[in-house]
Amino acid sequence: MKLIIQIPCLNEEETLPQTLVDLPRQIPGIDKVEILIIDDGSSDRTVEVARRFGVHHIVRNGTNRGLARSFSRGIEEALRQGADIIVNTDGDNQYRGADIAKLVAPIVAGEADIVIGDRQTQAIAHFSRGKKLLQRLGSYAVSTLAGTRVPDAVSGFRAISREAAIKTNIVSPFSYTIETVLQAGRRKMTIRSVPVATNAKTRESRLFTNIPNFVTRQLKTLLQMYVMYSPLRAFSSLGLVLALVGIAPILRFVWFYATGDGSGHLQSLVLGGVLCVMAFIAFTAGLLADVVSRNRQLLELTLEKVRRLELALDEPDSEPAPLPEEGDTPPPVALRAKG
Structure with missing residues (x-):
């Protein structure tokens, strides 16, 4: 069984050495570990540092x-x-490499598809009270929408089985954790969480500039993903709220009309009618969005099948070759069918 530990990096020249030194080279149940x-x-020497420390594979984004x-x-x-298992960790040495064995154990045992490291944020000293509260509320919201319990939904320290990785499609431009x-x-898929330890803070987060910015972007991502995966429920909920609010002024008008004083309350009837029309539009939009969602699911299945075919034809070399930078013309690849 082959494990690949992937580390997204942006100007990690200072922290990457300690991160790489901390990674385990041997793990129970794993035959081969690669990085x-x-x-x-990056605009610094991140790539040079990675090569100096013997990283097996390097992928470079041009921008x-x-x-x-x-x-x-x-x-x-x-x-x-x-890779049979993929572990994602950060280049700022936030997570302890020794805990990778705990992450992969449920996947090796066949008990999980995805394992997320629970940082136990309530015990992290440099997390403010506000940040701890937001983390709990956010994880609760994500767990509720996903139908599973994930105590630390935004943790980037996670292990993914090969099968789960093939089925994963990231469309959010901000962060992959919630999606x-x-x-x-x-x-x-079966999701498990295991408690993990964190190291001392080495730098400020580059994912967000401040807490309000982070909360706004995560809420936007959460809303987009929920509407994308459950459009009928989302639009139906909106339509139900509009309908209930719209019925109230209509009933008010009916009451006054029944008591002989309806002429001065036409605005209630107009407002209620407008809200009910909006509710109908929301329900209709939900039905159309659900049809689009079903079509997207078919496209996802097609993409999964194409990915499996590509992986079956594209066997990794025994000696990994340096990868071209993004935008470079790749060398011709001879595809061969497996017998």
């Missing part, structure tokens, strides 16, 4: 594409290199 670096357009797209590109490359959980829940 993959996804350089997201900064963001964490979600770097994570997705890393998954694709890890699959191409024959992968919602996808896994919708596709009935």
